[in-house]
Amino acid sequence: MKFSRLAEYFSKIEKESSRLVITETLAELFKKLSEEEVDKAIYLLTGRLGPLYDPRELGLAEKSVISSTIQALSVDRSIFVKRFKEVGDLGEVLQEFKEKGRQQLLWAPKDPEIIEVYEDLVKLSKAEGEGAMSFKINLLSSLIQALDPLSCKYLVRIVLGKLRLGFSDMTILDALSWFLKGDKSLRPIFEKAYHVYPDLGKIAYLAKKGDLKAIERIKPEVFTPIIMMRAERLSSAKEIVEKLGECIIEPKYDGFRLQVHYKNGQVKLFSRNLEDVTFMYPDIVEGVKKEITVKEAIFEGEAIGFDPHSGSFLPFQETVQRKRKYDIEKMVKELPLKLFAFELLLFKGESYLEKPFIERRRKLEKLFKLTGDIFKDTVLLAPEIITSDPEEIELYFEDAVSKGLEGIMAKRKEGVYKPGVREWNWIKYKRSYSSKLEDTIDCLVMGYDLGKGKRAGFGIGAFLVGVYDNKSDKFVTVAKIGTGLTDEEWREMKKRCDQFKTKTKPALYDVDKNMKVDVWVKPAIVVEILADEITRSPVHTAGRKLKPSKTGAALEVDVPGFALRFPRLVRFRDDKRPEEVTTVVEIREMYRKVKGKSKKEKL
Ligand code: AMP
Numbered sequence: 001m002k003f004s005r006l007a008e009y010f011s012k013i014e015k016e017s018s019r020l021v022i023t024e025t026l027a028e029l030f031k032k033l034s035e036e037e038v039d040k041a042i043y044l045l046t047g048r049l050g051p052l053y054d055p056r057e058l059g060l061a062e063k064s065v066i067s068s069t070i071q072a073l074s075v076d077r078s079i080f081v082k083r084f085k086e087v088g089d090l091g092e093v094l095q096e097f098k099e100k101g102r103q104q105l106l107w108a109p110k111d112p113e114i115i116e117v118y119e120d121l122v123k124l125s126k127a128e129g130e131g132a133m134s135f136k137i138n139l140l141s142s143l144i145q146a147l148d149p150l151s152c153k154y155l156v157r158i159v160l161g162k163l164r165l166g167f168s169d170m171t172i173l174d175a176l177s178w179f180l181k182g183d184k185s186l187r188p189i190f191e192k193a194y195h196v197y198p199d200l201g202k203i204a205y206l207a208k209k210g211d212l213k214a215i216e217r218i219k220p221e222v223f224t225p226i227i228m229m230r231a232e233r234l235s236s237a238k239e240i241v242e243k244l245g246e247c248i249i250e251p252k253y254d255g256f257r258l259q260v261h262y263k264n265g266q267v268k269l270f271s272r273n274l275e276d277v278t279f280m281y282p283d284i285v286e287g288v289k290k291e292i293t294v295k296e297a298i299f300e301g302e303a304i305g306f307d308p309h310s311g312s313f314l315p316f317q318e319t320v321q322r323k324r325k326y327d328i329e330k331m332v333k334e335l336p337l338k339l340f341a342f343e344l345l346l347f348k349g350e351s352y353l354e355k356p357f358i359e360r361r362r363k364l365e366k367l368f369k370l371t372g373d374i375f376k377d378t379v380l381l382a383p384e385i386i387t388s389d390p391e392e393i394e395l396y397f398e399d400a401v402s403k404g405l406e407g408i409m410a411k412r413k414e415g416v417y418k419p420g421v422r423e424w425n426w427i428k429y430k431r432s433y434s435s436k437l438e439d440t441i442d443c444l445v446m447g448y449d450l451g452k453g454k455r456a457g458f459g460i461g462a463f464l465v466g467v468y469d470n471k472s473d474k475f476v477t478v479a480k481i482g483t484g485l486t487d488e489e490w491r492e493m494k495k496r497c498d499q500f501k502t503k504t505k506p507a508l509y510d511v512d513k514n515m516k517v518d519v520w521v522k523p524a525i526v527v528e529i530l531a532d533e534i535t536r537s538p539v540h541t542a543g544r545k546l547k548p549s550k551t552g553a554a555l556e557v558d559v560p561g562f563a564l565r566f567p568r569l570v571r572f573r574d575d576k577r578p579e580e581v582t583t584v585v586e587i588r589e590m591y592r593k594v595k596g597k598s599k600k601e602k603l
Contacts, residue, residue, distance in 0.1 A: 001033055003117040006041055007151040013165050017507040022167050026175030038208045039201030040118040047163030049125055051199040052274040053225050056125040059161035068140035069094055073101055091153040098149035110146040164522035166506040168579055172200050176207045193218040195227045195419035220351050222263045222296055225270035227420035231428040235593055237393035240410045240427055246388035247410050249396055253340050254316045254406040255304030256575055260288055263296045273577045283332045284339050287378025291368045298346035301339040313404050342382040356414040401431045440570055442581040444475050445525040446509055447517030448497050460494040464517050467542050469584045474510045476541040484568030500524040514539045523578040528570040534591040537563035543584045562587045
């Protein structure tokens, strides 16, 4: 298939707001693609060259893309840059200039195949060292010459790392089912495979071959990250015992989660959002190599900063300083990390996902040769107690909190590891849950309003945030935040938002007309929000239910949505993907807890 055909699909999907139509459109596209093309087309649709964990990145700077354009179209730089400043979207401006050139018959597009464009982009991502910049500019310039205006628009968004067509990976899985069966009935099979092997390209390739058996047989593999299991939450030891009975309790460390893959001396580390972060943590890589006892394993743990002088753990704000791309060696010395292992997913080549937790835990203990000395080892085992006594749990919790930790994790002894799923097999009990709403909520930034008065200088006065509704696969709003940020934070917010701004409301957003914003932002930025309370509001769409009005003219609010009272920004959560933000179900549970409402009440 020609890339220009694919660009037409990009455009159709981008304009569409119905999830069902997007699913059908994708299914139609999969039908038309060949086996060789389907994976590449999917990566391009997601704005990448491979799955999420593929470290190859395009992310060219705007400056370089402008240089390529100038070279390709022989246009005046100042005219082009002026127009870009007016429009704010390089893809669109390029499309406009190419259209003009086409009318004057200046360029006859070569109309390359998807595979040709993809291969050029791979070359672009690989170029490094001396001369890499001019190589990239030349290559992109010839691509711009070869492609038609619409294709150019999307090509540029891809190379800038800014293509967000507005659908989730789950929609692609639905579309694969639709492609094979004309309905969504195969989605559970695809989803299960995706959770242990989150490579949409590979799954699509097998679907294209019609090899459903192979998809069902997909197993975890070392060096392919598994989507991580998530925890439910409760706010007392009593509730935990009621839910789990005798269970395993571990401290909850407030650092960041790593999934460690090891085979024959090679280590790879993956973050929660499946990024390959091996290069960032050479101390952990060394520690694993030194301390592991088998040839092949996948395990998980929480990395946390440790101060060898005081012998205490560092708060999250300090630990995250280690998430950086530069000055890594310096940071290793200044801020050493400890990795507390708590999960085993694969042992000597055998998948442990289906085994009960107690078995995984016992094997995990055999995975390392450890002295148990925090000053000597880098990898340590998360300690545990096994109990069904709420008092003992409460004491363990208090103890953890007094050590500066976040709280505890309670784990079902017989629970299996369910990739990508939030389950009662794991329950978190954090220090802030015990009283009113002091727990934080992870939200997606959906758009912002331009500033008025003093704020006009920042160009941002308030931002709209939302949570995720699993049922509808949409983002729904819970707050518009206009206070509580430092000047520095406002600037940072504006900068981040502008990288993902878009003219129209993304299809995945469900927003009341009263909550519209001046600038929409594509699903990309996750923030952690602290609020005083969850209240109800008819203008927020999280958990809101509508019914036909008496006149029948329009829908009216039946049950108001959930809203946050006094919301404020805690931090940016770069480690979470948009779909990983707090869900409506969780918000409803938190609301219920604080208000002491029963399950029967209409919420
Ligand atoms: P939260 O991010 O608040 O949803 O809490 C779940 C996270 O707690 C996990 O993703 C881990 O990063 C972290 N965590 C810290 N200690 C543990 C532990 N002992 N077991 C499991 N997860 C832990």
